[in-house]
Amino acid sequence: MDGKRWGFLVFLLLVFFGSGCFGRPERPLTVYTYSSFPPTLVEDIVRHFQEEYEVTVEFKSFSDTGPLLNQLAQEKKDPQADVVIGLDNNYLPKALALGVLEPYKPQAAGGIRSDLVFDPDFYLTPFDYGFVVFNYDSERLAQTPTSHRDLLRPEYKGKIIIENPLTSSPGQVFLLTTIALYGEEGYLDYWRALKPNLLTITSGWDEAYGIFTSGEAPLVLSYGASPVYHLIYEESERYKALVLDGGAYAQIEGVGIVKGTPQPENARRLVDYILSPEFQTLIPETQFMYPVRADLELPASFRVAARAERLFNLSPAEVDANLERWLSAWEQVMNE
Amino acid sequence: MKRRNRSTWLGQRRKRLAGQARLFPLLLLAFFFLPVLVVLGQAFLRDQAWPELLAFLRSRQFQKVLVFSTGEAFWSACFSLALALPGAYFFGRYRFPGKRLLRSVLVLPFMLPGILVVLAMVVFYGQNGVFNSWLAALFPGQNRSFTGLYGFWGIVLTHVFYNFAFCLRMLGERWERISPQLEEASATLGAGRFTTWWRVILPLLAPTIGYLGALVFLYSFLSFTVVLVLGGYLYQTFEVLIYIEYNHKLRFNQASMLAAVQMIILAAILTFQRWTQRLSDRQNGTVSPLPPWQPKKQPVGAFFFLIYLTGSFFFFFLPLLFVLIRSFKERGQPEGLWTLTNYQDLLGTGFRFAVGSDLWTVVGTSLVLALTVGLVTTILAYLLARQRRLLPWGKLDLWFQLPMGVSFLTFAFGLLRLAGRSLPPVLLIIWAQIFLAFPLVYSLLRTARREGGEDYLAAAQTLGASGWELFWTVEFPLMRKALASAFAYGVALSLGDLSAVLVLGQGKVITLSVAVYRLIGHYHFPQAVALGTLFILLAVLLFALVEQGNRRFWSAERGEGSR
Numbered sequence: 022m023d024g025k026r027w028g029f030l031v032f033l034l035l036v037f038f039g040s041g042c043f044g045r046p047e048r049p050l051t052v053y054t055y056s057s058f059p060p061t062l063v064e065d066i067v068r069h070f071q072e073e074y075e076v077t078v079e080f081k082s083f084s085d086t087g088p089l090l091n092q093l094a095q096e097k098k099d100p101q102a103d104v105v106i107g108l109d110n111n112y113l114p115k116a117l118a119l120g121v122l123e124p125y126k127p128q129a130a131g132g133i134r135s136d137l138v139f140d141p142d143f144y145l146t147p148f149d150y151g152f153v154v155f156n157y158d159s160e161r162l163a164q165t166p167t168s169h170r171d172l173l174r175p176e177y178k179g180k181i182i183i184e185n186p187l188t189s190s191p192g193q194v195f196l197l198t199t200i201a202l203y204g205e206e207g208y209l210d211y212w213r214a215l216k217p218n219l220l221t222i223t224s225g226w227d228e229a230y231g232i233f234t235s236g237e238a239p240l241v242l243s244y245g246a247s248p249v250y251h252l253i254y255e256e257s258e259r260y261k262a263l264v265l266d267g268g269a270y271a272q273i274e275g276v277g278i279v280k281g282t283p284q285p286e287n288a289r290r291l292v293d294y295i296l297s298p299e300f301q302t303l304i305p306e307t308q309f310m311y312p313v314r315a316d317l318e319l320p321a322s323f324r325v326a327a328r329a330e331r332l333f334n335l336s337p338a339e340v341d342a343n344l345e346r347w348l349s350a351w352e353q354v355m356n357e
Numbered sequence: 358m359k360r361r362n363r364s365t366w367l368g369q370r371r372k373r374l375a376g377q378a379r380l381f382p383l384l385l386l387a388f389f390f391l392p393v394l395v396v397l398g399q400a401f402l403r404d405q406a407w408p409e410l411l412a413f414l415r416s417r418q419f420q421k422v423l424v425f426s427t428g429e430a431f432w433s434a435c436f437s438l439a440l441a442l443p444g445a446y447f448f449g450r451y452r453f454p455g456k457r458l459l460r461s462v463l464v465l466p467f468m469l470p471g472i473l474v475v476l477a478m479v480v481f482y483g484q485n486g487v488f489n490s491w492l493a494a495l496f497p498g499q500n501r502s503f504t505g506l507y508g509f510w511g512i513v514l515t516h517v518f519y520n521f522a523f524c525l526r527m528l529g530e531r532w533e534r535i536s537p538q539l540e541e542a543s544a545t546l547g548a549g550r551f552t553t554w555w556r557v558i559l560p561l562l563a564p565t566i567g568y569l570g571a572l573v574f575l576y577s578f579l580s581f582t583v584v585l586v587l588g589g590y591l592y593q594t595f596e597v598l599i600y601i602e603y604n605h606k607l608r609f610n611q612a613s614m615l616a617a618v619q620m621i622i623l624a625a626i627l628t629f630q631r632w633t634q635r636l637s638d639r640q641n642g643t644v645s646p647l648p649p650w651q652p653k654k655q656p657v658g659a660f661f662f663l664i665y666l667t668g669s670f671f672f673f674f675l676p677l678l679f680v681l682i683r684s685f686k687e688r689g690q691p692e693g694l695w696t697l698t699n700y701q702d703l704l705g706t707g708f709r710f711a712v713g714s715d716l717w718t719v720v721g722t723s724l725v726l727a728l729t730v731g732l733v734t735t736i737l738a739y740l741l742a743r744q745r746r747l748l749p750w751g752k753l754d755l756w757f758q759l760p761m762g763v764s765f766l767t768f769a770f771g772l773l774r775l776a777g778r779s780l781p782p783v784l785l786i787i788w789a790q791i792f793l794a795f796p797l798v799y800s801l802l803r804t805a806r807r808e809g810g811e812d813y814l815a816a817a818q819t820l821g822a823s824g825w826e827l828f829w830t831v832e833f834p835l836m837r838k839a840l841a842s843a844f845a846y847g848v849a850l851s852l853g854d855l856s857a858v859l860v861l862g863q864g865k866v867i868t869l870s871v872a873v874y875r876l877i878g879h880y881h882f883p884q885a886v887a888l889g890t891l892f893i894l895l896a897v898l899l900f901a902l903v904e905q906g907n908r909r910f911w912s913a914e915r916g917e918g919s920r
Contacts, residue, residue, distance in 0.1 A: 060713030082864025
């Protein structure tokens with residue numbers, strides 16, 4: 022190769038770093054979400070907007086909620102997305118602090134179960150929720166616990182798998198559950214007592230649930246609707262969800278409009294559509310979560326899902342103000 | 358007069374060549390390190406950066422993570438090498454049936470989705486695992502069981518599981534290049550077999566052992582999923598800390614700072630490795646055909662080889678086998694009936710529903726991506742290795758090993774900043790995967806190119822061969838084995854990669870590992886394992902084809918059988 026060819030290569034390099042700076046054609050309505058958001062729901066939204074408004078919708082997914090929020094923060098001055106789906110109640114304060122959302126109270130706001138509305142200003146509108154609870158293997162567990170205190174009994178030694186609160190959202194919700202139940206004074210003692218009963222603490226839900234269904238331990242921290250899957254796809258009721266102490270902590274997922282979107286009208290239409298009965302009925306058997314509308318009938322398969330009338334949820338502001346401290350105290354106790 | 362002109366022309370040409378020689382590696386380095394620099398720049402060009410760094414270095418957490426990572430990585434490297442050495446001997450010294458297939462299989466652990474490895478370990482070595490049920494059957498009533506999986510030694514065990522096959526293959530290939538004549542000469546001079554091994558063979562293997570040791574050390578040092586799943590809350594590596602800062606605390610500057618600390622530690626380890634490599638100088642082995650393995654003539658050797666094979670089969674294949682069996686069982690339960698429904702499901706709507714694309718598109722995407730990455734990485738690495746063939750392993754080579762020590766999250770984050778808007782996701786993924794694969798592919802080719810056949814090339818050149826002719830008739834046949842190996846590892850690393858596709862793909866690129874991950878996210882565990890099985894078969898087929906094509910080419914070219 023001679024110098025000219027290298028020169029050409031360098032030129033190419035400049036072109037492709039530079040190309041981002043020049044004008045682009047008008048972009049489609051862009052939605053950011055996390056990578057496990059069900060493809061069926063994506064397709065439904067795309068189809069609906071094409072048919073109803075002749076608007077093209079494009080989804081971009083991120084490996085996790087953290088990177089998603091970070092991307093929004095990076096693009097604050099020049100927003101590349103219009104709507105964001107999947108920021109949950111625990112991420113609200115961070116999103117507000119970053120100032121990346123625009124409030125919009127959807128027409129159907131009144132139809133949402135009132136204790137689920139975690140943001141009274143509707144920067145984020147709840148669209149589905151699920152409970153983070155323990156599931157058990159009915160063929161391997163003789164006696165089922167009925168309270169969180171029961172889990173501390175010696176008979177469960179080495180029989181519980183949970184996810185790490187530092188790396189996984191169900192793990193984090195369980196930590197918050199213990200704080201909601203035993204307060205700042207008591208939760209660390211609870212964990213000290215729980216420690217010997219834990220087989221392992223995994224990085225994410227995938228590993229925990231995989232180890233659980235391999236028959237390695239009879240109790241796992243999962244979701245309230247996990248048994249629905251086994252009922253639908255395997256016609257099995259072997260795995261069951263537990264509601265301990267008569268309640269559960271809910272993970273509430275929200276949809277929000279990105280601040281500074283050039284297409285506010287379409288963005289609002291999307292939020293309204295996500296709350297419409299048409300879309301909400303799709304949620305249970307695709308997301309394995311509950312729809313937020315109180316007026317909908319659940320599919321028959323949901324009879325095996327955990328149903329908690331009482332929510333243990335702490336306020337998002339309280340969580341945000343203390344979470345880091347709670348986590349590091351937890352870490353210290355677990356390392357004792 | 359004419360002559361002088363010619364010499365100045367040569368001088369100019371040499372100068373120009375030297376200029377290019379500098380430009381090419383620099384360009385490559387820019388591609389690799391620009392994204393990293395973007396992130397590090399942001400992290401350190403702040404007021405509070407240095408005090409924060411000092412505070413972290415003084416903290417107990419830092420010491421703990423450092424002590425644990427170093428210890429765990431050290432033992433993983435030691436055991437992987439110790440286990441691989443006897444096998445490498447048989448690989449390096451004999452021909453035996455099934456050798457080529459085995460060679461292909463040995464690349465597998467590199468591309469297995471992490472979750473499959475974890476499940477394999479749990480299903481086999483776990484509390485209620487196969488191993489424990491065998492112990493219970495063998496020693497009834499004695500209550501013997503293996504409970505070490507969840508802890509320090511479980512982590513080491515899993516890392517050895519990951520790395521030992523790869524050490525075996527690489528060491529075996531190096532051993533093949535040590536001429537048996539050396540051993541004969543040593544024996545003629547009166548040295549015993551052990552003395553010969555200790556004084557002649559081991560010093561020749563030492564650089565490879567050193568390199569592989571460093572590699573396994575690095576991979577284990579950077580380990581993420583394994584440490585988190587089996588270590589519970591007790592153990593953390595730097596990569597785990599970085600992940601938590603990035604993804605959950607959203608403190609990017611702190612994460613980048615941690616990444617920088619990690620890079621410096623790993624650079625120090627690589628420098629140390631380079632230093633040990635220098636202690637043993639370059640050794641040139643002529644390649645000669647291997648004798649077939651004849652069990653009857655070597656009963657003791659045969660006995661040990663069989664023991665070794667059984668042992669590694671037990672350790673390496675059985676865990677994998679038991680997890681794969683689940684894909685042929687109803688609902689993936691070990692006690693279920695045999696069935697193929699989990700495979701049929703992969704073609705059904707359920708797959709599309711969970712994954713967002715159909716099976717053939719996913720397989721096609723993965724193959725195209727992996728072949729592209731394998732090819733481009735091999736070509737780039739070979740060009741560089743060729744350019745530097747006469748030089749000893751130097752500082753620049755070290756820079757090309759450093760991507761192994763760079764936290765992948767840091768790189769991906771920087772890459773998104775740098776080119777996230779101007780490049781389509783597929784190109785970003787290819788870029789990142791080349792970054793991931795380059796160190797290994799390059800070092801393979803660098804060693805082979807340096808050790809192999811400069812004399813032949815010079816001779817061929819003297820005889821008038823040049824350009825493409827020289828490459829195809831002399832250089833390529835000499836390098837074919839190393840090239841095939843390098844290509845196979847490039848492909849394997851791309852196939853196995855999940856993070857680059859998840860972080861950079863924006864959900865638009867769906868590869869086999871992403872499909873496995875999405876199936877699991879939708880509770881389709883048996884189907885995920887079924888897909889994993891197909892994935893493994895596909896890879897073995899691909900690697901076998903590479904080996905086969907290779908052999909054909911060799912036979913046609915030389916008119917002789919392979920060794």
